Amino acid sequence: MKLKFTKMQGAGNDFVVIDAIHQQVDLSAAQWQRLADRRFGVGADQILIVERPTVAGADFRYRIFNSDGGEVEQCGNGARAFARFVSDQGLSGERSIRVQTMSGIIAPALEDDGSVTVDMGAPVLEPAAVPFDSQGLDGLPEGRDLLWPLNLQLGERPLTVPVSVVSMGNPHAVQTVPDVDTAPVAELGPQVEHHPRFPKRVNAGFMQVVDRNHVKLRVFERGAGETLACGTGACAAVVAGIRRGLLDSPVRVSARGGELSIAWAGEGAPVYLSGPAVTVFEGEITI
Ligand SMILES: N[C@@H](CCC[C@H](N)C(=O)O)C(=O)O
Secondary structure, X not given: OEEEEEEEXXXXXXXXXXXXXXXXXXXXXXXXXXXXXXXXXXXOOEXXXXXXXXXXXXXXXXXXXXXXXXXXXXXXXXXXXHHHHHHHOOOOOXXXXXXXXXXXXXXXXXXXXXXXXXXXXXXXXXXXXXXXXXXXXXXXXXOOEEEEEEEEEEOOEEEEEEEEEEEOOOEEEEEEOOOOOOOOHXXXXXXXXXXXXXXXXXXXXXXXEEEOOEEEEEEEEOOOEEEOOOHHHHHHHHHHHHHOOOOOOOEEEEEOOEEEEEEEOOOOOOEEEEEOOEEEEEEEEEX
């Protein structure tokens, strides 16, 4: 099967974006994996699929596959790339669109400076809905948040790491670290991702608070490993930081691949994610 695609990136989180309105796209998990493979395919953290919506009130349906081939509920940096793609390809003439995802409708809007702002909806804070199994665990209250102890291992050394659990449609566990550059992301990330308390696995965020309006963040993503930026991870980290009383909205999030900005007015309010969305190249692949 021949597929036309566009390679895109948002703060270094990279995507293969495919128009499935004008082409037939029905790939297996192994084919998604091959497309995302950096040696045998195009290379991407996520594959994004543009489809016609199946619900009222949406302009498009947005499907997301991690580089491990698994379909997931949400992707924030991808949502900005999605909006840029449908505009550049002439699929929409609107500055603001409504997009159906596995976890509800989100609303990206093109800004005059070329960036994109996405209304990502309200975060889900109830642990069971993240989903996180808190049975038999005592959460440690901090501000309006509860920190949950996760038992992990650093080399030979057992350690207990307190995490905030937040869903932005997809699950996140956020821990604060003194310095993101020396944080043991490669060692702890996979342990958090596969921790038995997260039945759907989890994205593992490592946040360094610089000041009340600025954090540095690294995210070990579920199904993709550490990426250069994670949009939903940035939303989850800022929500956790505000609830813990460490941050005030808006917050600048410095990721290794670029800068994001997050605004959140508090409980029940939507989270706004702003940042870049850039086309790298277009191509065709036989898959
Ligand atoms: N890079 C993304 C998140 C992609 C999905 C995530 N790995 C998951 O499995 O939930 C973002 O920018 O939000």
